[in-house]
Amino acid sequence: MAEVSLSEVSISYRGTDGSEYPAVREIDLHLPAGRFVSVVGPTGCGKSTLLNAVAGLLRPTTGEVRIDGAPLRGLNDRAGYLFQQDALLPWKTVLENVELGLRLRGVPQAERVERATELVRRVGLAGFERSYPHQLSGGMRRRTAVAQTWIVDPDILLMDEPFGALDVQTRQIMENELLRLWAGSGKTVLFVTHDLDEAISLSDEVVLLSAGPGSRVVGRYPVELPRPRDLLNIRTEPAFSESYARIWADLREEVMTSYERSTAQPVD
């Protein structure tokens, strides 16, 4: 169990010409232990930047990330990160990829093979242990990535549009499975997406970021849907539509702002 809090976190990128591009500005965010929080916002609003800061891959320009009250220094070793892009090692098989985290920690081979095999089975890839990533479909590669992150049992899960590249059906199935895996695990989740549907159906709370540059938090919306949830039917529930309407009203504004900015100065 881990609690994550960001206080006045601002992050700027320095361009090659020395100019500064502010990605996010003065972000205050609090994730109680075991809570599933989604961050939504228009394209280019610094959502991934925020995840990288919590992962410790990026140091905030100002402000601080705290894990259980202690300021984060260097890489966040209590966090697992599911990247948006494919991050499996192409030269390792499914099983080798999944057991990598244990291997890096010096777990004996017999034990790590046993645990990895079990996890591969749980994500529905039994029989594909010896396949290489290029032999799998996009959905299967994602399952492998989920297992790879899951095996080291991180207290915090960071996910950057993890199912964005999948087709709609596969995506819903994966979301459902993610919730099943997560339920009762006590893991704190920070989930980034631009898909409001996905954010509401998965989370306890949705955080809305404003259009970039210099995005800030413009709203926080608790989602009052009971768990366990059945994602395949959840979209027809009144509480879902109500949340959706409420958040979309604000999100739409940011999306329009973002769109106008991107058409006004064609930099993106």
Add this chain to the structure above:
Amino acid sequence: MLVRSAQLLLALVLLVVWEVGAGTGLIDPFFFSQPSAIAQQVITWVVEGTIFEHLRVTLIEALLALVIGTAAGLGIGFLLARVELLAEILDPYIKVLNSLPRVVLAPIFLLWFGLGIWSKVAFGVTLVFFIVFFNTYQGVREVNRVLVDNARMLGAKESQLVRHVFLPSALSWIFSSLHVSVGFAIVGAVVGEYLGSSAGVGFLISQAEGVFDTTAVFAGMVVLSIVVLVIDAAVHRIERYLLRWRPTGAVDTGAN
């Protein structure tokens, strides 16, 4: 099937024209020899067994050049890819060395290392080294940032990153240039022998040339071609096994 037949037919036509031409005096056998004579020479070498000693010397030289050149290229390529400053300092020197026509080094190597195998090995190393060096450098530099970040988030320390991410990426580049490296190692050995030696296929050819024995020159070329073809097929097998994790036909080193 059609292509195969056409290829065979073409070879047959060329050989017959050559043979008949040389027989009727249309082609001067002194300069061009004759296929039947060349075949005769190859068979004689094989039956007498003289060719095998020469082949052995050439192949040992090529193998040593390949191993030493690969090891050096891998080590230095890795170092320069990971230590940016060193790469910047050495950049002009590497460019100069690589643009040097390698043949001009042969006389110097003969002086330094003598007429034995080591001057040929050194010559082959200069050819193999740069191929492996550039591929390693590229392979390490162009590893996808996400692969590195992912491995780090999973708990990889610097040495473990090398072991699980950078080295496999570099090796995939090196393996896919193995054909070229092997070819260059053999070229290095033969050219080195040709310029001064007491054994090897290159020596054999240069000896024959010295007494205007075109038949033996051609026979030497035939033997060399056959050996290179066999080695190439073996390399192809090895490469396919080592790079079995790759999608067939595509070049994916995790660089994109």
